[in-house]
Amino acid sequence: MSTSNTTSTHPAAFLLVGIPGLEHLHIWISIPFCLAYTLALLGNCTLLCIIWADVALHEPMYLFLAMLATIDLVLSSTTLPKMLAIFWFRDQEINFYACLVQMFFLHSFSIMESAVLLAMAFDRYVAICKPLYYTTILTGALINKIGMAAVARAVILMTPLPFLLRRFHYCRGPVIAHCYCEHMAVVRLACGDTRFNNIYGIAVAMFIVVLDLLFVILSYIFILRAVLQLSSHEARYKASGTCVSHIGAILSTYTPVVISSVMHRVARRAAPHVHILLAIFYLLFPPMINPIIYGVKTKQIRDHVLSLFQRKIV
Numbered sequence: 001m002s003t004s005n006t007t008s009t010h011p012a013a014f015l016l017v018g019i020p021g022l023e024h025l026h027i028w029i030s031i032p033f034c035l036a037y038t039l040a041l042l043g044n045c046t047l048l049c050i051i052w053a054d055v056a057l058h059e060p061m062y063l064f065l066a067m068l069a070t071i072d073l074v075l076s077s078t079t080l081p082k083m084l085a086i087f088w089f090r091d092q093e094i095n096f097y098a099c100l101v102q103m104f105f106l107h108s109f110s111i112m113e114s115a116v117l118l119a120m121a122f123d124r125y126v127a128i129c130k131p132l133y134y135t136t137i138l139t140g141a142l143i144n145k146i147g148m149a150a151v152a153r154a155v156i157l158m159t160p161l162p163f164l165l166r167r168f169h170y171c172r173g174p175v176i177a178h179c180y181c182e183h184m185a186v187v188r189l190a191c192g193d194t195r196f197n198n199i200y201g202i203a204v205a206m207f208i209v210v211l212d213l214l215f216v217i218l219s220y221i222f223i224l225r226a227v228l229q230l231s232s233h234e235a236r237y238k239a240s241g242t243c244v245s246h247i248g249a250i251l252s253t254y255t256p257v258v259i260s261s262v263m264h265r266v267a268r269r270a271a272p273h274v275h276i277l278l279a280i281f282y283l284l285f286p287p288m289i290n291p292i293i294y295g296v297k298t299k300q301i302r303d304h305v306l307s308l309f310q311r312k313i314v
Contacts (some may be wrong), residue, residue, distance in 0.1 A: 009169050009170070010166065010168070010169075010170050011096060011170055011174040012095070012098075013093045013094060013095050013096055013174065014093070014094050014096060014099050014174045014175070014176050014181070014186075015093055015094075015174050015175045015176065016082070016086055016092050016093075016094055016176050016178060016179055016180065016181075017092065017126075017175060017176065017177050017178065017179070017259065018083075018086045018087060018179045018241075019094070019273045019276050019277065019314055020272045020273055020276070021271055021272060021273045022273045026086070026088075027086040027087060027088070027120050029087065030056060030084055030087035030088060032212060033054060033080065033083065033084065033087070033236045033280070033284065034084060036284045036285075036288045037076055037080040037284065037288075039288045039292075040072060040073070040284070040288045040291075041073070041077075041078045042291075043287075043288065043291025043292060043295070044069040044070075044072050044073045044287060044290075044291050045073070045288070046295075046305065047065065047066070047069045047301065048070065048073075049287045050064055050071050050301055050304045050305070051063070051065065051066045051069075052066070054300075054304065056300070057301075058108060060123050060134075060138040060143055060184045061120070061123055061124075061127070062300075063141070063143055063155050064116055064120045065120075065121055065294060066075050066117050067116045067119075067121070067147060067150075068113065068116050068117070068249065068290060069290070069291065071109050071112050071113045071116060072113070072286060072287035072290060073287065074105065074109050075106070075113065075286075075287060076109065076283060076284060076287040078102055078105045078106050078109070078180075079102065079106060079179075079180040079283055080283075080284070082094065082102070082179075082180065083179045083180060083280070086179055089295075092184065094181065098141065099176075099181040099186065100162040100166070101162075102180060102181045102182070103161065103162070103165075103181040103182065103183055103186065104158055104159075104162055106180065106181070106182070106283075107154075107158050107183060108154040108155060108157075108163070109154070110160040111150075111153065111154035111157060111158065111204075111208050112150050112151060112153075112154045113253060113286070114212045114253070114298065115146075115149070115153060115154070115212065116150060116248060117151035117212070117216065117246075117250055118215055118216055119146045119150070120246050120249070121215070121216040121219040121220065121246065121250075122219060123138060124219065124223060124242065124243050124246055125219040125223055126138055128223050128226050128227065128239050128242070128243075128244065129222055129223060129226045140241075143170060143311035157204050157208075158204075160200070161183060161200075161201075164196070164197055164200075165183075165186055165190070165197070166188070166193055168190035168191065168194070169190070169191050169192060170189050170190055170191070171191040172188070172189045172190070172191065173189065174189070175189075176189065177272060178276060178279075179276065179277075180278060182279065183197070183201050184198075184201060204222075209254070209257060211308065213254060216219045216250060220243070220247075223243060224230060226239075227239045227240050241297075242253075244291050244297050245294050245297040245298055248289075248290075248293040248297070249286070249290050249294075252285055252286045252289045252290060252293070253286045256278065256281050256282035256285060256286075257282060259278060260275070260278040260279060260282060
């Protein structure tokens, strides 16, 4: 008896419910999800191809954009294929270790995305506040270091989670009331003292969101001050216009996070599917909308896309 209490046991596989309470609508719900995933794949792959093919776009701003597109591709591809398999084929089973891998990629790449958005804010700060030093500050070596630091931070923060979850005994069954392996959804099935997991998960989320968003806001305070000091209205318009795409990417990423966080605290009695739909929206909306934002607002990318369409028409 004592052995069973101290030995970590876990199911061979978990069962992902999908969206609890809306199982009868899975087929219909899958249509907009599939469309959004297709747009995310097409948009981000197009961005990466354009940036890779044009040497003139091998500048810090576009290299950070390529990082963001890569992260968005991984984020959406980590969850959507399995989610669609649940909706279309009722393929609810996921191996225990595959679940931990999905969870690791999901959370670590979310942290990387936040870091890249912060790096893009730094890029705009240098471009507008210190334009004469732009090329000397944002060198290729620094960009590589920023990319490696973003990866290292995410990996270091998320590596403990799979090991912490692996040690639990899952006496509450293998059914996860979600459509992907999210950390807290797995923790709810575990028996024993899960306080450290709860505290660690909240602490990491608060540390990343609050710290990164604080530095992004500080960057834009300095940018706004520099823009207002410009004498020419045309110069102010041009300088602020270079930030519009990045502000759109920030809003598309952080707005669903804030809404989901508020909903969890304000509408605790809301149906579970409301919170899950918000979580899916966070995973799908930024990868889908970011390429559109940059395609519409960035002239170099817009010109490349238009030239591709013109070639196909000819």
